[in-house]
Amino acid sequence: MSDCCSLGDSSKAPAVMACPVNxxxxxxxxxLTVKSLVRxxxxxxxxxxxxxxxxxxxxxxxxxxxxxxxxxxxxxxxxRVGVKExxxxxxxxxxxxxxRKNIQDEIAKTGxxxxxxxxxxxxxxxxCGCEVKNPSGKCCLGSVAQVVxxxxxxxxxxxxxxxxxxxx
Ligand SMILES: [Zn+2]
Numbered sequence: 001m002s003d004c005c006s007l008g009d010s011s012k013a014p015a016v017m018a019c020p021v022n023x024x025x026x027x028x029x030x031x032l033t034v035k036s037l038v039r040x041x042x043x044x045x046x047x048x049x050x051x052x053x054x055x056x057x058x059x060x061x062x063x064x065x066x067x068x069x070x071x072x073x074x075x076x077x078x079x080r081v082g083v084k085e086x087x088x089x090x091x092x093x094x095x096x097x098x099x100r101k102n103i104q105d106e107i108a109k110t111g112x113x114x115x116x117x118x119x120x121x122x123x124x125x126x127x128c129g130c131e132v133k134n135p136s137g138k139c140c141l142g143s144v145a146q147v148v149x150x151x152x153x154x155x156x157x158x159x160x161x162x163x164x165x166x167x168x
Contacts, residue, residue, distance in 0.1 A: 013049035015066050015166050020071065021060040026051040033137035037077045042070050045065050052136055054083050061135060081135045093119055093140040094133040102148070103147050107155050113148045116141060 018026050029052040035041060048066035061081055062072040062097040074081055082100070090100040098115050106113045119141060123127055130139050 002150070014166055017051045017063070017065060019051070019053040019058060020067070021053070021062055022055055022064055024053055024055040024058065026053045026055075028052075029062060029137045030131065031132055033135070034072070036132035037079060038062070038072050039076055039078050041146040045069060053151050056086075056138060058082055058084070063121065077135060078107070079133070079135060092144055094135075095119075095128040095130060095140070096122060099153075100147055103144070104155075107148070107151045111152075111155070113151070115145045118147060119144060 007163050013028065016027055018024065029050050031047075031050060031140055033052075034050045046064075046066055046069045048064045049067045050062045050064055053060045053064060057075045060074075061074055061077060061084070066076055074084055080091055082087065085091075088099065089102050090134065092098050092100055092103065093115070096119060098119070098166060103113050103115055106115065118126075123139065125143070128139065134140055
């Protein structure tokens with residue numbers, strides 16, 4: 001690998017760091033993910049370990065171990081960071097473009113979601129690119145499962161509220 005593209009040494013950096021904006025403990029993110037999703041990288045960026053703040057309501061997305069290096073906020077990224085967005089479209093799966101609304105609509109219609117299964121098929125076939133597409137750099141299936149759970153619960157609650165029970 002040529003020196004210009006080397007990813008820095010993450011072995012010495014702490015696994016978890018507090019976000020300098022809201023203090024939430026954040027995990028390491030690969031430099032490849034940061035470089036892929038930040039719209040415009042500053043010149044002369046120092047090689048440091050970056051961390052991903054996934055707290056809703058905090059505008060910081062990637063912050064560096066080395067405080068001299070730049071911190072990147074939501075507006076610096078080429079994608080909307082789903083966990084930090086409150087209005088549609090809220091991306092959940094960045095590789096295949098599924099949003100929270102896709103999951104909500106499917107559950108409203110059928111009571112369940114097949115999106116996780118459809119993504120799993122693609123992941124198994126090696127078609128995903130989470131490392132360079134998902135701001136977390138990780139597979140989205142965990143977040144998909146969480147959103148499905150939330151939507152199923154919200155869907156059941158709304159049915160009870162309008163008094164339809166569980167009838168189709
Ligand atoms: Zn934060």
